[in-house]
Amino acid sequence: MRDAHYNFKAIEAYWQQEWQRQRLFCVTESADKSKYWILDMFPYPSAAGLHVGHIEGYTATDVLGRYKRACGFNVLHAMGWDAFGLPAEQNAIATGVHPSINTQNNINAFRKQIQRVGIGIDWSREIDTTAPSYYRWTQWIFLQFFKHGLAHVENKPVWWCPKLGTVLANEEVIDGKSERGHYPVERRALRQWVLNITAYADKLLDGLAQLHWPEATLRQQKLWIGRSKGARVKFQIPNGGCLEVFTTRPDTLFGVSFIAIAPEHPAVSQLTTDEQRAAVQAYQASIAAKSDLERTDLAKNKTGVFTGSYAMHPLTHEPIPVWVADYVLMYHGTGAVMGVPAHDTRDYAFAQMAHLPIVPVIQAEKESPLPFCEPGVLIHSHEFSGLPTDEAQERITQALVERQLGEATVQYKLHDWLFSRQRYWGEPFPIIWVKEVDYQRLLQCKNSPLHEFLPIQPVTYEADGMKFYAVPLTSQHLPVTLPKVDSYQPTEGSTTPLQNADPQWLNIRINLATGAIEPGVQGASTEWIEGSREINTMPQWAGSCWYYLRYLSPHNKDRLVDPKALAYWGTPDLYVGGAEHAVLHLLYARFWHHFLFDIGVVPTSEPFTHLFHPGIILGADGNKMSKSLGNVINPNDIVDQYGADALRLYELFMGPLESSKPWSTQNIEGVARFLNRLWRTCIGPDGELSKNITQDEPSDDSKRLLHESIQKVTDAIERLRFNTAISQLMICLNGFQKEATIPKQSMEVFLQLLAPFAPHITEELWHRCGRTEAIVDAPWPKADSALCVSRQLNIPIQVNGKLRGMLVVQVPAQETEVIQAAKADAKVAPYLEQKTLIRTVYVPNKLVNFVVK
RNA sequence: GCCGGAGUGGCGGAAUGGUAGACGCUGAGGACUUAAAAUCCUUUGAUCGUAAGGUCGUGCGGGUUCAAGUCCCGCCUUCGGCACCA
Numbered sequence: 001m002r003d004a005h006y007n008f009k010a011i012e013a014y015w016q017q018e019w020q021r022q023r024l025f026c027v028t029e030s031a032d033k034s035k036y037w038i039l040d041m042f043p044y045p046s047a048a049g050l051h052v053g054h055i056e057g058y059t060a061t062d063v064l065g066r067y068k069r070a071c072g073f074n075v076l077h078a079m080g081w082d083a084f085g086l087p088a089e090q091n092a093i094a095t096g097v098h099p100s101i102n103t104q105n106n107i108n109a110f111r112k113q114i115q116r117v118g119i120g121i122d123w124s125r126e127i128d129t130t131a132p133s134y135y136r137w138t139q140w141i142f143l144q145f146f147k148h149g150l151a152h153v154e155n156k157p158v159w160w161c162p163k164l165g166t167v168l169a170n171e172e173v174i175d176g177k178s179e180r181g182h183y184p185v186e187r188r189a190l191r192q193w194v195l196n197i198t199a200y201a202d203k204l205l206d207g208l209a210q211l212h213w214p215e216a217t218l219r220q221q222k223l224w225i226g227r228s229k230g231a232r233v234k235f236q237i238p239n240g241g242c243l244e245v246f247t248t249r250p251d252t253l254f255g256v257s258f259i260a261i262a263p264e265h266p267a268v269s270q271l272t273t274d275e276q277r278a279a280v281q282a283y284q285a286s287i288a289a290k291s292d293l294e295r296t297d298l299a300k301n302k303t304g305v306f307t308g309s310y311a312m313h314p315l316t317h318e319p320i321p322v323w324v325a326d327y328v329l330m331y332h333g334t335g336a337v338m339g340v341p342a343h344d345t346r347d348y349a350f351a352q353m354a355h356l357p358i359v360p361v362i363q364a365e366k367e368s369p370l371p372f373c374e375p376g377v378l379i380h381s382h383e384f385s386g387l388p389t390d391e392a393q394e395r396i397t398q399a400l401v402e403r404q405l406g407e408a409t410v411q412y413k414l415h416d417w418l419f420s421r422q423r424y425w426g427e428p429f430p431i432i433w434v435k436e437v438d439y440q441r442l443l444q445c446k447n448s449p450l451h452e453f454l455p456i457q458p459v460t461y462e463a464d465g466m467k468f469y470a471v472p473l474t475s476q477h478l479p480v481t482l483p484k485v486d487s488y489q490p491t492e493g494s495t496t497p498l499q500n501a502d503p504q505w506l507n508i509r510i511n512l513a514t515g516a517i518e519p520g521v522q523g524a525s526t527e528w529i530e531g532s533r534e535i536n537t538m539p540q541w542a543g544s545c546w547y548y549l550r551y552l553s554p555h556n557k558d559r560l561v562d563p564k565a566l567a568y569w570g571t572p573d574l575y576v577g578g579a580e581h582a583v584l585h586l587l588y589a590r591f592w593h594h595f596l597f598d599i600g601v602v603p604t605s606e607p608f609t610h611l612f613h614p615g616i617i618l619g620a621d622g623n624k625m626s627k628s629l630g631n632v633i634n635p636n637d638i639v640d641q642y643g644a645d646a647l648r649l650y651e652l653f654m655g656p657l658e659s660s661k662p663w664s665t666q667n668i669e670g671v672a673r674f675l676n677r678l679w680r681t682c683i684g685p686d687g688e689l690s691k692n693i694t695q696d697e698p699s700d701d702s703k704r705l706l707h708e709s710i711q712k713v714t715d716a717i718e719r720l721r722f723n724t725a726i727s728q729l730m731i732c733l734n735g736f737q738k739e740a741t742i743p744k745q746s747m748e749v750f751l752q753l754l755a756p757f758a759p760h761i762t763e764e765l766w767h768r769c770g771r772t773e774a775i776v777d778a779p780w781p782k783a784d785s786a787l788c789v790s791r792q793l794n795i796p797i798q799v800n801g802k803l804r805g806m807l808v809v810q811v812p813a814q815e816t817e818v819i820q821a822a823k824a825d826a827k828v829a830p831y832l833e834q835k836t837l838i839r840t841v842y843v844p845n846k847l848v849n850f851v852v853k
Numbered sequence: 854g855c856c857g858g859a860g861u862g863g864c865g866g867a868a869u870g871g872u873a874g875a876c877g878c879u880g881a882g883g884a885c886u887u888a889a890a891a892u893c894c895u896u897u898g899a900u901c902g903u904a905a906g907g908u909c910g911u912g913c914g915g916g917u918u919c920a921a922g923u924c925c926c927g928c929c930u931u932c933g934g935c936a937c938c939a
Binding site: 216219220224228230245246247248260302326327328332333337338339340344345346349412413583655659664667669670671674680723726730731734794796800801806827840841846847849850851 | 854856857858859864865866867868871872875876877878879891892906918919920932933934935936937938939
C-alpha cells in the first residue's frame with residue numbers, strides 16, 4: 001500500500017482491521033501498570049444509528065484514552081448497549097418481529113459505526129443489557145433490594161400513559177407529557193413495584209460533597225432530592241383525631257390563620273359540615289376534571305372552599321378554619337399545610353382570595369412588605385416573642401413535642417422510585433406470587449433455598465379479596481428469561497403483554513425443600529407450592545444502573561463483578577455523558593451503587609467520582625438536530641466524504657467540549673485541508689517519504705515550536721481543551737512548512753501529538769517513517785521547558801495603559817535596561833514628553849507600563 | 854417566578870488581570886492552469902487618514918486597578934434546570 005495521495009478510505013480501513021487483529025485495545029489487569037479507566041455513557045442502540053453527538057463524546061474519551069496509554073497507563077475503554085426500552089418494542093408492535101432481532105440489528109450497526117471512526121474500544125468486554133447473561137445480574141441486584149426490604153409493591157396513584165400503555169416514573173413525566181414520545185399522561189391507581197430510594201436520600205445528598213462533577217449537575221441532584229428540615233404539627237379536629245401538617249417554618253406557628261388540605265385528602269369528607277358539603281363536593285369534582293397541568297399552573301389564581309370545620313391550634317387552642325385548596329399537593333408532605341399568610345407567598349395569595357386574617361409574627365430587620373418570607377425575630381408569639389427564627393424553630397418544636405402535638409422531621413421532594421412497567425421489552429422480575437397459606441409453609445420450611453432473598457417483612461398485595469405474597473426466586477433460577485408472546489400490544493390496566501405468555505410459564509410450582517421449579521399448574525402438595533409469575537417488567541433504567549461494573553469482568557459466571565478486577569480498576573477516572581441524565585440515570589445509578597456498597601459488593605459508595613458533560617452538537621441552523629427540521633448530520637456521510645480522522649478532528653475543533661455548538665460542513669474543510677497538507681508534507685509525489693523529511697538537526701526555531709507544541713497539546717488534552725490542542729498542532733505544522741526541510745525526528749513527535757486525534761493517518765505516516773510499533777505505544781513526548789523559552793521577546797510598552805510601542809529584547813533581560821530602552825523608543829517617547837512620570841510598572845518578559853500625568 | 858451557564862469580527866471560536874480577535878471558515882486580490890478544481894501567496898474588527906498613524910471596540914451602565922473580555926455592583930438578552938415541594 002503505497003498511495004501517493006491521501007487515500008483515507010484505504011488507510012482507515014486498513015488500520016482499523018489491523019488494530020482489531022492485534023487486539024490492540026484489549027486490556028487485562030496488570031500489576032506493573034497504573035490503570036486509567038475511561039467511561040462513556042453507553043448508548044441506546046436506536047434505529048436511527050449513531051449521532052454526531054455520540055461521536056463527539058466517544059472521540060473525546062478516545063483521545064484521552066490514547067493519550068493516557070502513550071503516557072504509560074493501562075487504559076480501559078469499553079462499550080455496551082442500553083438495549084431494553086420502548087422504541088424496539090414499538091417496532092415489534094408495528095412489525096410483529098421480536099424486539100431482540102431489531103435490537104441486535106441496531107447494535108450491529110452501532111458497533112460498526114463506532115469502529116468506523118476508529119474509537120479504541122476493548123470489544124472483548126462488550127455488554128448488552130438485554131442479554132440473559134447480563135440481566136441475570138440485574139435481577140440478582142433487584143433480589144438484593146427485595147431481601148433488604150427496599151423493594152415493595154404499592155397500589156398507588158401513578159402516572160399512566162395510555163398511548164405507551166405503561167406507567168412512568170415522576171422523572172419521566174415532563175409538563176404532563178411522557179419524556180419519550182411526548183404523549184399525555186394521567187393519574188391512575190395501579191399495583192406497582194417501588195424501590196425505596198428515599199431511604200437513601202441522605203446518603204445520596206451527602207455523597208455529592210465528594211464528587212468532582214459540574215456544579216450545575218450537583219445542584220440539580222441536590223434540588224431533586226429536595227431535603228427540607230421542619231416539623232410535623234398536629235391540629236386536633238372536632239370528631240377526635242388530628243390533622244397533621246408539615247412545615248419548614250414552625251417559628252411562624254402563631255401566625256396560622258387557616259389550614260388548607262388537598263382535595264384528595266382522606267379527611268375531607270369527615271371535616272366537611274352538612275352546610276358546606278355541596279360546595280366542597282362541587283370543588284372536588286372541578287379539581288378532578290382538571291389535568292395536572294392545569295392544576296399546577298402557577299399563573300392561576302388560588303381557589304378553595306371552606307369545609308365548615310375548625311381545627312384547634314396546638315399552642316393557643318384557638319379554632320383555625322380548615323379549607324380545601326388545590327394548591328396543596330397530596331403527594332407532598334402530609335397533604336395539608338398550615339396557612340401563614342404573613343410569611344408565605346402562596347398562603348398570602350390564598351388568604352387574600354378567601355378574606356382570611358393576615359397576622360405578622362416575624363419582624364423584619366427593616367421595613368418589608370408582606371408576605372415576608374425571610375428569617376427574622378418573632379412577635380405576637382407569646383413566650384417565644386423576641387426569639388430569632390432559628391432558635392424559635394427549635395423551641396416551638398420542643399413545646400409541641402412536650403404536648404405530643406408535633407415533632408421535628410425531614411421531608412424530601414424525592415419520591416420512591418416507581419420500578420415496574422406494563423411492557424414486554426424489559427427485565428422480568430424474578431418473583432412468584434403465592435397465597436398466604438403457602439407463604440406460611442415456606443416460612444416454616446427453614447432450610448428452604450427459597451429463603452435466599454426472603455425479606456423480613458413480606459411483600460404483599462391484595463386483589464379480589466385475596467392477599468398475595470411475593471416469593472423471590474433464588475440465584476440458581478436466574479436469569480428469568482423473557483418468554484415468547486404472540487402480541488406485544490400494550491394493555492389496559494394492570495395486565496401486561498406477559499399475560500399472553502404460555503400458561504406453562506406464567507404458572508409454576510416450587511418445591512419448598514429443594515427450590516426446584518416446574519412449569520404449569522400441577523396442583524399443590526406437601527412439598528410443592530403453586531404460584532404465578534410477576535408479569536411486570538423493569539424500567540429501562542435498571543440495566544444502566546450498574547453496567548460499568550460489568551465491564552470489569554463481563555464474562556464472569558459466578559459474580560456480578562470480580563473483586564480482583566474491581567480492586568485493580570476501582571472507579572472510572574472519568575465519566576463522560578450528556579447533561580440530560582443529570583437526575584435520572586446519574587441518581588439511580590448512584591443509588592444502586594450506594595446499596596451495593598452497603599451489602600459489600602463494591603468497595604466505594606460513589607460510582608462516578610469525575611464527571612464531564614459534552615455539549616450538544618446543533619444543526620447548521622442552530623437548532624437541535626431533528627428529523628422534522630431536516631438538519632440532521634449523518635456521521636456515515638461525513639466519514640465517506642472526508643474520512644474518520646477529519647470527522648474526529650472537526651468535532652473536537654468546533655469548540656470547547658462542554659459547550660453546545662452548531663455543525664458546519666464548511667468548517668470541516670479546514671481540518672480536511674490540514675490532514676491533506678500533512679500528507680503532502682510527508683509523502684512525495686512518488687508515494688515515498690518526502691525528500692524534505694531529512695535526518696538533519698532541527699533549527700532552534702523549529703525546536704522551540706515543537707517543544708512549545710508538546711507542552712500546549714499535553715496541557716490541553718489534560719484539561720479536555722481539545723480545540724486548542726488542535727489549533728496548536730496547526731500552528732506547528734504551519735511552522736514546519738516554513739522551513740526548507742523537516743527533521744524526521746521532529747515529524748515523528750508531531751505525529752505522536754496528533755495521533756490521539758487522528759489515529760489513522762498518523763499511524764500510517766508513522767509506519768512510513770519506518771517505525772514498527774503502534775503509535776499509541778510510543779512513549780508520549782516530553783517538553784523540554786528550557787527549549788520553550790524564546791531568546792527574543794516582543795515586549796509591549798504602554799503609556800497609561802495604552803499600547804504605544806513594542807520592544808524586542810534578548811531574554812535574560814535586565815529591568816533597568818528594558819525600561820531605559822522603552823523610554824527611548826521612538827514611538828513611546830513623544831507620549832512621555834512634557835509629562836511627569838508617576839509610576840513605572842514592569843512585568844518581566846511581559847510588558848512595561850508608564851503612568852504619567 | 855426562582856436557580857445556574859453564556860453573550861468577543863461576516864461565522865466557529867482563542868486569550869494564568871498584562872499586545873483582544875490565536876487557529877479555522879468565509880470574503881477580496883494575486884500566482885499556477887487553455888480553463889476549472891486542488892494548491893500556494895497577500896489581505897480580511899469598525900472608523901478617520903493618500904500615508905505614517907490616530908480613535909473606537911469583548912451585550913448595556915457603573916466601579917476596583919498602573920492595567921479589565923477576565924474581578925465587583927446593577928441591568929438586558931439568551932440557553933438550560935426547577936416550577937404552588939409548604
